[in-house]
Amino acid sequence: MVEGSESNRGRRAPGAAVTASEVDLWFGREILPLEAALMQFLQHNWRNKSDIADLRQEIYVRVYEAALQKIPERPKQFLFATARNLLIDRVRQEHVIPIEAAADLEALEIAADVPGPERILSARDDLRRLQAALDRLPMRAREAVILGRIEGLSRREIAARMGIGEGTVAQYLARGIRELVEMFYGEPPRRQP
Amino acid sequence: MSEARDTAGTAREIDARAAFWVERRYFGEWTEDDQSALDAWLAQSVAHRVAFVRLDTGWRQTERLVALRPFKPEQTEPRARNWTLRAAAALAIAAMLGLAGMHYVSQPRDRIYATGVGGHEVIAFADGSKIELNTDTVLRARMTTKERTVWLDKGEAFFRVHHNAANPFVVIASGHRVTDLGTSFLVRRDRDRLEVALLEGRVRFAVAGAHAQSSLLKPGDDVVATAESVSLTHESRGELAGKLTWRRGLVVFKDTALADAVRELDRYNNEKLVVADPAIAHRKISGTIPVGDIDGFIRVVRDVLGLHVQNDGNEVVITR
Numbered sequence: 001m002v003e004g005s006e007s008n009r010g011r012r013a014p015g016a017a018v019t020a021s022e023v024d025l026w027f028g029r030e031i032l033p034l035e036a037a038l039m040q041f042l043q044h045n046w047r048n049k050s051d052i053a054d055l056r057q058e059i060y061v062r063v064y065e066a067a068l069q070k071i072p073e074r075p076k077q078f079l080f081a082t083a084r085n086l087l088i089d090r091v092r093q094e095h096v097i098p099i100e101a102a103a104d105l106e107a108l109e110i111a112a113d114v115p116g117p118e119r120i121l122s123a124r125d126d127l128r129r130l131q132a133a134l135d136r137l138p139m140r141a142r143e144a145v146i147l148g149r150i151e152g153l154s155r156r157e158i159a160a161r162m163g164i165g166e167g168t169v170a171q172y173l174a175r176g177i178r179e180l181v182e183m184f185y186g187e188p189p190r191r192q193p
Numbered sequence: 194m195s196e197a198r199d200t201a202g203t204a205r206e207i208d209a210r211a212a213f214w215v216e217r218r219y220f221g222e223w224t225e226d227d228q229s230a231l232d233a234w235l236a237q238s239v240a241h242r243v244a245f246v247r248l249d250t251g252w253r254q255t256e257r258l259v260a261l262r263p264f265k266p267e268q269t270e271p272r273a274r275n276w277t278l279r280a281a282a283a284l285a286i287a288a289m290l291g292l293a294g295m296h297y298v299s300q301p302r303d304r305i306y307a308t309g310v311g312g313h314e315v316i317a318f319a320d321g322s323k324i325e326l327n328t329d330t331v332l333r334a335r336m337t338t339k340e341r342t343v344w345l346d347k348g349e350a351f352f353r354v355h356h357n358a359a360n361p362f363v364v365i366a367s368g369h370r371v372t373d374l375g376t377s378f379l380v381r382r383d384r385d386r387l388e389v390a391l392l393e394g395r396v397r398f399a400v401a402g403a404h405a406q407s408s409l410l411k412p413g414d415d416v417v418a419t420a421e422s423v424s425l426t427h428e429s430r431g432e433l434a435g436k437l438t439w440r441r442g443l444v445v446f447k448d449t450a451l452a453d454a455v456r457e458l459d460r461y462n463n464e465k466l467v468v469a470d471p472a473i474a475h476r477k478i479s480g481t482i483p484v485g486d487i488d489g490f491i492r493v494v495r496d497v498l499g500l501h502v503q504n505d506g507n508e509v510v511i512t513r
Contacts (some may be wrong), residue, residue: 053204060243064239169471181255
């Protein structure tokens, strides 16, 4: 709590030693690019797929809260240790341990050491994925996203262009944001040959 | 399992709410009240904050990728074939700018366009304006119905502006300011030198820092500003055209000193040319060659100037 305490503008959790905006930056730079690997890890180690969005959120919250105290030195190891611990907690907490829920805990220990392929920063690949995410949207939503994203129009301009209400455009765009980000971070990258 | 399902529902709900905020901030009219409401929501829980940071950061990333797509290929066929390089450069820039970009009060609608070494892109904007980026260039644009501002952070760009008296188009480079009054013009930013050449129409050029000191340029005017001085010359159409040959993928040398020719070509190529001997740096060279054609240039240097050229893997060294 000694250094860097002159500014409290970034919200601080009680007793936190790092400002929220520093953690935001770190999180975006170090943790989010690991999301594809994390998703692979979760999908591999947790049978109930409908839990995965929740698990990911819980892991991110734990990592973020820890980083508010002290930025972890080895982000990747820290992320996967957190993920593994959460899965172990979940298995233990369940009143009835779903037999198929997790592979046995020992397997989890091993898996944490091999977190799967790291995200490859290949822009060509990213572009392909972006295109795929766009293609996945329903036609009208895709049109709204393209007008907003590629032509740089505002919501009002898009509404006028498409002849629909701003509220509908907002829904289309919000959906597009979620799909594109999911694709960008969450989907395992195809390996470059 | 019902408990787990409830929280899963919550994760999705939070995500949807975060998307609502990101959408609003990018596409709606963002007010102080909106910012306060967002701040309050973010302060409610770390889960809110994490979801927002994820979508906001991710959305910025997709923006930079979109900016790299060839826009309206009807203009000129995109010449740079090296996608990876261009994209890598842009990603590096994205990483560099990430820090500034993360302040949630910053303008969310600024967009970044970049070309790598040898790159060449045409950006067509919704207002009808077009910007053509030359090699190794970084440009930020804030194009809204109220404001049209472009920052040339690096490199060279040719502007054809769709004039709108109610919403002037401003280019800022090295602190100097060019305000369009209906025009096409060229702005080139080198390390210690900024050049503005006006082809058509009128622009107002304001020197960095000196608000009062601005002048109206006429077609043919060519301003060169360095740290020490600002000079204005008037050039013929032919001379101006010579500055724009890159738009057709060519460099033109006309009694150009070898050292200057090499410096010009280096802007377009990763393979660097070196004039090892000061005695030959002033030898003159003339001709037109494609910007990427180092081999062609080497042939001219060898056959016409009679110099020795050696490729040592990293550099192409020119000696007597």
